[in-house]
Amino acid sequence: MKHYELAVKFYKEKGPRHDQALWAIRQKRDKAVKEVPEWESLRQQASEIKDYVIENLQNLVDEFIKNAKNEGIEVVFAKDAKEHNQTVLQYLKEINAKKVVKSKSMLTEECGLNEFLEKEGIEVIDTDLGERIVQLRGEKPSHIVLPAIHTTKEDVAEILGEKNTDPTYLTHKMRELLRKEFLSADAGLSGANFLVANKGWAVVCTNEGNADLGAVLPPLHIISVGVEKLVPNMNDLGLFLRMLARNATGQKITTYTSIFGKKENGKRVIILVDNGRFERLNSEFKETLKCIRCSACLTTCPVFRRSGGHAYRYVIPGPIGSLLGPLCDKEEYKDLPFACTLCNSCEMVCPVKIPFSKQLVKMREYVTKENIALKLAEKSMHYPQAFKLFSTILRLTPKPVLQAALKEWSRYKALPSIPQSRFIK
Amino acid sequence: MKIALHVPCYINELNPEIARKTLLILRHFGLDVSVPKNQTCCGQPFINSGQPSTLPQQFNEIFKDYDYIVSPSSSCTSTIRSQELEVSKKMYELCEFLHDILQLKNLAKNYPKKIILHNSCHSLRHLLEGAPSELNIPYFNKIKKVLGDEILEAKRDECCGFGGVFSVKEGVISYVMGRSKLDDLISTGGDVITGVDYSCLMHLKGIAEKDGDNIEIKHISEILYEALEL
Amino acid sequence: MIETFIKNLKLAGGEILEEIPQGWYVTTAELGVAENGAVWIENYEKELFLSEKVAVILKKNEIYEKMTDIMDKILTPGVLVSGPSKTADVESFLVFGAHGPMKLGIKFA
Ligand code: SF4
Numbered sequence: 192m193k194h195y196e197l198a199v200k201f202y203k204e205k206g207p208r209h210d211q212a213l214w215a216i217r218q219k220r221d222k223a224v225k226e227v228p229e230w231e232s233l234r235q236q237a238s239e240i241k242d243y244v245i246e247n248l249q250n251l252v253d254e255f256i257k258n259a260k261n262e263g264i265e266v267v268f269a270k271d272a273k274e275h276n277q278t279v280l281q282y283l284k285e286i287n288a289k290k291v292v293k294s295k296s297m298l299t300e301e302c303g304l305n306e307f308l309e310k311e312g313i314e315v316i317d318t319d320l321g322e323r324i325v326q327l328r329g330e331k332p333s334h335i336v337l338p339a340i341h342t343t344k345e346d347v348a349e350i351l352g353e354k355n356t357d358p359t360y361l362t363h364k365m366r367e368l369l370r371k372e373f374l375s376a377d378a379g380l381s382g383a384n385f386l387v388a389n390k391g392w393a394v395v396c397t398n399e400g401n402a403d404l405g406a407v408l409p410p411l412h413i414i415s416v417g418v419e420k421l422v423p424n425m426n427d428l429g430l431f432l433r434m435l436a437r438n439a440t441g442q443k444i445t446t447y448t449s450i451f452g453k454k455e456n457g458k459r460v461i462i463l464v465d466n467g468r469f470e471r472l473n474s475e476f477k478e479t480l481k482c483i484r485c486s487a488c489l490t491t492c493p494v495f496r497r498s499g500g501h502a503y504r505y506v507i508p509g510p511i512g513s514l515l516g517p518l519c520d521k522e523e524y525k526d527l528p529f530a531c532t533l534c535n536s537c538e539m540v541c542p543v544k545i546p547f548s549k550q551l552v553k554m555r556e557y558v559t560k561e562n563i564a565l566k567l568a569e570k571s572m573h574y575p576q577a578f579k580l581f582s583t584i585l586r587l588t589p590k591p592v593l594q595a596a597l598k599e600w601s602r603y604k605a606l607p608s609i610p611q612s613r614f615i616k
Numbered sequence: 617m618k619i620a621l622h623v624p625c626y627i628n629e630l631n632p633e634i635a636r637k638t639l640l641i642l643r644h645f646g647l648d649v650s651v652p653k654n655q656t657c658c659g660q661p662f663i664n665s666g667q668p669s670t671l672p673q674q675f676n677e678i679f680k681d682y683d684y685i686v687s688p689s690s691s692c693t694s695t696i697r698s699q700e701l702e703v704s705k706k707m708y709e710l711c712e713f714l715h716d717i718l719q720l721k722n723l724a725k726n727y728p729k730k731i732i733l734h735n736s737c738h739s740l741r742h743l744l745e746g747a748p749s750e751l752n753i754p755y756f757n758k759i760k761k762v763l764g765d766e767i768l769e770a771k772r773d774e775c776c777g778f779g780g781v782f783s784v785k786e787g788v789i790s791y792v793m794g795r796s797k798l799d800d801l802i803s804t805g806g807d808v809i810t811g812v813d814y815s816c817l818m819h820l821k822g823i824a825e826k827d828g829d830n831i832e833i834k835h836i837s838e839i840l841y842e843a844l845e846l
Numbered sequence: 847m848i849e850t851f852i853k854n855l856k857l858a859g860g861e862i863l864e865e866i867p868q869g870w871y872v873t874t875a876e877l878g879v880a881e882n883g884a885v886w887i888e889n890y891e892k893e894l895f896l897s898e899k900v901a902v903i904l905k906k907n908e909i910y911e912k913m914t915d916i917m918d919k920i921l922t923p924g925v926l927v928s929g930p931s932k933t934a935d936v937e938s939f940l941v942f943g944a945h946g947p948m949k950l951g952i953k954f955a
Contacts, residue, residue, distance in 0.1 A: 194786070195786050195789075198788070198789050199789070202792060210796075212938050215938070221749055224752050228752070231752055231753060318945065319935070320936070320945075324936075338935070339936075347937075358936040358937055358939035358941055361936050362936050362939075362943075363941070363943065369945065370945070373945075398932050398944065399931055399933050399946065400895045400931040400947075401945045403894075403925065404892075404945055404946070407891075426914065426918070429912075429913050429914035429916070430914060432913050442858070442928075443882035443883065443928070444858075444879075444913070444926070444928050445928070446858070446928050446929055446930070446931055446932055447926070447927060447946075449924075449925045449926075450925065450926075452922070453923075455890075493774045493793055494782075494786070497792055529781060529785050529786075531779070532775045532778065532782045532793075533664065533737070533779060534737035534774070534775035534779070536741060536748075536775070538741070539751055540750045548698070552663060552664060555665065555666035556668055557666075559666030559667065562667060565662065569662045569669050569671065572657045573670075573671065575653070575656050578625065578657070582628075582629055585629065599784045599787030599790075600783055600787060602791075603787060603790075603822075603826060604791065604794075604819065604822030604823050604825075605821070605826045606822065607630050607631075607818050607821070607822065609630060610632060610633075613628050614623055614627070614628050614635035615635075615655065
């Protein structure tokens with residue numbers, strides 16, 4: 192099913208509540224952002240840092256690997272999802288791991304790691320409460336920061352087999368269940384929000400503390416991270432930390448910002464994943480690599496708020512997903528850049544200033560097969576005479592025919608009436 | 617100062633009065649305004665459908681002899697401006713022109729009805745004719761300035777759901793967005809909804825008509841035309 | 847600046863401790879950040895996350911205004927903590943004690 196159908200289904204069930212919940216977060220975000228007078232100049236700086244990063248990606252990767260190794264972290268470079276998954280498996284097999292606790296990582300979703308490990312007989316427990324909710328529901332996250340934003344407290348009570356729908360009760364119930372998993376897991380997996388090139392450190396931002404429990408309790412901690420998450424140095428990191436949580440949820444900073452170097456009493460591995468990123472550097476969509484996954488473009492998107500994230504089908508939904516999805520599978524996700532009104536709200540909130548309106552229009556072109564009719568229409572519009580002909584046909588077409596041709600419009604909206612004369616005759 | 621009136625193709629077809637009134641407004645301020653006859657379409661419907669178009673480049677030719685091109689549409693203006701053509705810098709949306717170049721304000725202060733302004737996305741988030749709520753910049757709104765301080769605005773400055781091809785590809789979501797926009801606009805207690813993009817207004821009008829809302833919807837040029845008693 | 851720190855600590859769900867109550871896990875922070883109420887803790891121990899209640903000792907003169915003011919003072923890995931662990935994953939209701947501590951208090955040295 193395409194975005195259109197899934198959106199309608201979702202909207203009827205949950206749309207208005209979903210819209211309200213996300214709009215409330217958008218407003219919190221606005222408030223948090225407006226507390227920082229230099230916000231717009233921070234966006235400019237952040238954008239420039241990321242431009243630098245994508246222009247110097249290979250150098251930064253090399254620098255990071257050197258420094259991380261010096262720190263005592265093992266670093267593996269994986270060229271694609273398959274290599275990434277194999278690497279994770281190999282490390283898990285070394286210690287004969289049966290159960291792993293995982294904290295949020297969009298990259299492992301991109302690589303389909305859960306399914307892969309489960310086929311290999313390894314149990315994967317998602318520990319971010321939102322991700323755990325969707326995992327138990329047999330779903331995928333519908334939002335990259337708020338994975339279960341599409342669910343209600345009743346949904347959560349149902350999967351836990353509880354009658355009590357009080358959010359505090361349910362949250363603490365999940366905490367209790369997951370604490371046991373943390374204490375018995377063989378390894379912790381996580382993503383990373385940033386990699387600091389000149390230090391060789393990985394930075395993980397969470398509110399729940401799940402990434403830290405996964406990093407500190409089991410003897411092995413594997414961090415899977417896309418190469419674009421590099422930042423040159425600590426000062427740059429500081430700038431992004433000022434922006435990330437404010438833009439994501441309206442918090443001033445996440446509860447935990449953990450900087451990982453060598454692991455005490457155990458092993459830490461960082462898997463640096465390419466999976467098409469280096470290739471994208473040479474494409475007209477290279478600016479998508481600037482994304483820090485703050486999720487603000489999802490939350491603000493008026494279509495996303497009504498359609499829900501699952502309508503996008505790709506692991507990363509919303510405006511940024513509408514660029515990343517088709518880059519991953521052009522045919523499957525060709526509807527996504529059209530699930531958009533080009534309202535440009537995403538561009539306005541993006542902390543790294545990805546030029547969404549231009550990129551989305553380019554993406555529409557990228558996914559559109561040659562359309563002879565459209566091409567001819569475009570050509571003919573260069574001639575006022577052809578335009579006049581079109582206009583005459585329009586006026587001669589009976590209204591029912593027009594209504595049928597524009598049925599998506601006419602189902603809910605009256606068609607404008609067409610006046611007899613034109614201004615430029 | 618030689619001014620050209622840009623007549624958006626959809627306005628020429630669906631509401632030519634807007635073009636006529638825009639022309640009269642500009643002439644009312646003593647400007648030398650012409651209407652180049654060979655204009656057709658800015659290419660926006662094609663570009664936004666994924667079909668590359670060289671129509672914007674034609675603007676360089678059609679409008680080369682003018683100091684300013686004034687358009688009663690922010691979406692066409694933004695299409696031309698984003699192409700970075702020679703003419704791009706000369707192209708202005710009507711209110712933007714009245715505000716930036718003629719520096720006029722409070723033109724609708726004697727208008728008998730309460731006006732509600734729908735800030736369309738192309739006006740607000742592409743041309744920055746006002747401060748979108750996403751940005752941390754001081755509040756301003758050029759259209760409101762031009763009309764007068766009494767103008768009402770919606771609570772959420774979000775998209776109305778038109779979006780060109782979107783409105784025919786995703787009819788339902790387009791409708792629900794339009795519906796909540798209309799509710800928001802109507803709840804301001806004003807009498808007439810206006811805006812600089814007739815395309816959004818047509819979408820809102822279509823919904824209002826089908827759902828039986830009792831609200832007037834008029835393009836900004838129609839409001840100014842009446843307010844200036846032309 | 848200290849007022850701002852306290853205000854933001856409280857917004858993040860943390861509290862100021864006059865005395866350290868019995869049974870709390872006690873640790874020390876090297877730095878504090880006023881603009882977000884966070885403290886930088888080098889001593890990365892599992893108790894910081896496993897304990898129900900955490901008390902952090904901080905010197906007032908180690909509080910800086912902005913996040914960017916402390917970056918060059920971070921010399922080893924560690925963790926920046928702002929309030930107790932929290933989540934809003936159940937229908938957007940804010941709940942403290944998601945996986946980590948239910949309470950986090952700062953005791954000025
Ligand atoms: S594209 Fe920009 S706004 Fe969207 S998630 Fe990435 S950084 Fe955030």
